[in-house]
């Protein structure tokens with residue numbers, strides 16, 4: 001049995017948890033306010049889910065999903081995520097997160113910032129350009145014509161492979177952008193962001209993305 005540690009239990013965290021338990025994963029899910037505030041969600045998710053603190057969720061996961069507002073990324077526990085694959089769903093909204101100059105200037109990526117914060121983890125971009133509700137509604141079996149595709153990026157091939165496998169189980173094809181320093185191609189307001197596209201369309205959209213917006 002594989003356990004996913006989920007840090008962030010909002011729109012995306014709860015949806016990833018719903019699909020994951022449906023698929024037979026165990027999930028340990030956390031938020032900033034404490035496990036007791038997640039009782040309703042955990043009841044809905046059933047016996048393969050429990051709530052915990054972020055550090056406990058990180059420690060319990062065979063791999064983790066970090067899905068918090070970007071401004072909170074420096075609060076993600078480092079040590080319990082050491083050597084683990086960490087899927088980063090985060091997007092940069094300066095209106096919510098405050099300005100982060102290296103992102104504004106196109107000198108960093110959102111996933112790259114998380115990788116710097118988690119130097120001993122293997123960060124991969126994932127689930128950042130799909131609306132939360134569609135995580136449980138848009139998946140289709142492998143080989144479906146015009147299947148929706150999602151992008152990943154990582155400096156670690158094994159992390160991109162894990163995301164590819166997870167996407168496939170969730171019902172999506174994968175386009176691997178390459179290393180994290182190319183992951184800006186799927187960030188906010190680029191052509192590939194939050195639109196439904198198959199793998200060929202996603203590749204085209206990634207190729208035509210501008211570095212800054």
Ligand SMILES: NC(=O)c1ccc[n+]([C@@H]2O[C@H](COP(=O)([O-])OP(=O)(O)OC[C@H]3O[C@@H](n4cnc5c(N)ncnc54)[C@H](OP(=O)(O)O)[C@@H]3O)[C@@H](O)[C@H]2O)c1
Pocket residue numbers: 007008009010011012013030031032033034054067068069070072075076089090091092127128129130131132133
């Ligand atoms: N919504 C979407 O459709 C969507 C799609 C793709 C990507 N994203 C991106 O994915 C990330 C999460 O989005 P969301 O819509 O799920 O956000 P959300 O609904 O606002 O949920 C954020 C979650 O993060 C938790 N959190 C905040 N700070 C934390 C910390 N220091 N430690 C642990 N948990 C913390 C919050 O817990 P509390 O409530 O207890 O504070 C909450 O459970 C964002 O970066 C967003 O831009 C969102």
